[in-house]
Amino acid sequence: MTDDRSDARVPGESAGEATEEAGPGLQAQMRTARTEFEQHVAHARAEFEEANERIKKRTGRDLILAILIGVGIGAVALLSLIFIKWVFIFLALGVVVLGVVEFSRALAGSDRRIDLAPQIVAAVVVLLSGAFLELWLHWVALFAALAFVVVWRLITQMAAADGRRYSAVTSDVLAGTFVVFYVPFLASMAMVLLRxxxxxxxxxxxxxxxxxxxxxxxxxxxxxxxxxxxxxxxxxxxxxxxxxxxxxxxxxxxxxxxxxxxxxxxxxxxxxxxxxxxxxxxxxxxxxxxxxxxxxxxxxxxxxxxxxxxxxxxxxxxxxxxxxxxxxxxxxxxx
Known part of the structure; x- marks a missing residue:
């Protein structure tokens, strides 16, 4: 009589062997899929960077960086407007002061004399008056700020006594008043609207x-x-x-x-x-x-x-x- 016990298998043994046999094949498929995915990502990234370089050559701007910075600034401004208005006011104040500084420096680079200290004071006064004062007082603050900038420039010029031509001094005064009008005054209209x-x-x-x-x-x-x-x-x-x-x-x-x-x-x-x-x-x-x-x-x-x-x-x-x-x-x- 033949003993069939030698052919008997432990329950689950065939499934385990099948898994062991399938294991290397499954791992190979996963490695292949991962490699293909990485290749697709690398290809897409290369195409995006190539397109960004073309745009950068044509416009002189880094598109990715510009988008990230723009989205970040926009998100802060949006959230502050909706939830905490005073944060937006002081955010606007910081932006206006930076704008005044960079505009004053740009004008100074073209041989126009712009006094930075009174420009910053005028910017703060004009913007905050738009945010917190009545409209007629805001206009008073604007004209006071303009007078302050003009008088400061004239006194500084007289103290310098360097023989600067009258036309150049006039250009300096007009440039200084234009900075006040262009940056803090126009921005203050948004502060009036906010109220x-x-x-x-x-x-x-x-x-x-x-x-x-x-x-x-x-x-x-x-x-x-x-x-x-x-x-x-x-x-x-x-x-x-x-x-x-x-x-x-x-x-x-x-x-x-x-x-x-x-x-x-x-x-x-x-x-x-x-x-x-x-x-x-x-x-x-x-x-x-x-x-x-x-x-x-x-x-x-x-x-x-x-x-x-x-x-x-x-x-x-x-x-x-x-x-x-x-x-x-x-x-x-x-x-």
């Missing part, structure tokens, strides 16, 4: 429209741009880019007007169109100033962007327009 009912949402709206317009112009100009818009002022701007900005700004204004500000769609479209106009004017205006000064950027404090004013050129003039539109359209807000 209004739902003013923070209007600030978010007009900044968002300006950013969307700038981004749409950049994307459409980079993709389709062929016809220069103002070659003597800003060679990189094209009519195709401006067309993209029109579409983006009007669409953003309409949507934000309806869903965030509670105004009719046509009022939102007007908001988008007006902010597009002020943003474009501010952008081209600063390009003219930089061309006159013989510089590409106001500074290099924001990698991928240039200087503080290079990012505020479209926002500063738009604040005044947004305040005017608030007074015009706020009665239309749905109750």
């Amino acid at each position: 209004q009912d739902a003013g923070e949402w209007w600030i978010i709206a007009f900044i968002a429209v300006a950013v969307v317009a700038d981004t749409a112009a950049y994307a459409s100009g980079l993709t389709f741009g062929k016809h220069p818009m103002a070659p003597r002022i800003s060679p990189n701007k094209t009519w195709e880019g401006f067309a993209g900005a029109v579409v983006g700004a009007v669409a953003a204004g309409t949507l934000l007007g309806i869903f965030m500000l509670g105004i009719p769609w046509w009022a939102g479209a007007i908001l988008g169109a007006v902010i597009l106009g002020t943003a474009t004017t501010g952008d081209l205006g600063e390009s003219m100033v930089k061309r006159d000064l013989g510089i590409k950027d106001m500074s290099s404090w924001l990698p991928g962007h240039g200087g503080v004013l290079d990012r505020l050129d479209s926002i500063l003039p738009s604040a005044t327009a947004a305040l005017a539109l608030y007074y015009l359209f706020s009665p239309l807000v749905a109750s």
Whole structure:
């Protein structure tokens, strides 16, 4: 009689052997899959870096760094506007002071004498008066700040007694007053708007429209741009880019007007169109100033962007327009 016990297997033994046999094959498949995934990631990264280099050569900007910095600053500004307004006020104060410093240095590099200390004092007074004082007192503070800057420059010039020509002194005084108007005064209009009912949402709206317009112009100009818009002022701007900005700004204004500000769609479209106009004017205006000064950027404090004013050129003039539109359209807000 044959003993079948020699052929008997321990329960689970065949499954274990099958697993051991399948183990090396499964591990090989996993290694292959991981290698293919790493190759895909490396290929995608190489393509992205190549595209970024092409954009950098064409625009002179580091796209990745610019996006990261822009998103970071935007997030801080947005959260402070929604939750803690005084944080936004002091954030704006810091940005304005930096803008005054870099603008003053840029003007000084073109043989204009700008006194930094009174400019900073004037910037603080003008911005904070817009944030905390009545509107008529804000105007008083503005004229007092302008007088302070002018008198300081004249006294400093008389003390120097270096024979500087009258025309040059006049140019110095005008440049100093322009700094006060361009940076702290225009920024203070956003502070006045912030004090209004739902003013923070209007600030978010007009900044968002300006950013969307700038981004749409950049994307459409980079993709389709062929016809220069103002070659003597800003060679990189094209009519195709401006067309993209029109579409983006009007669409953003309409949507934000309806869903965030509670105004009719046509009022939102007007908001988008007006902010597009002020943003474009501010952008081209600063390009003219930089061309006159013989510089590409106001500074290099924001990698991928240039200087503080290079990012505020479209926002500063738009604040005044947004305040005017608030007074015009706020009665239309749905109750």
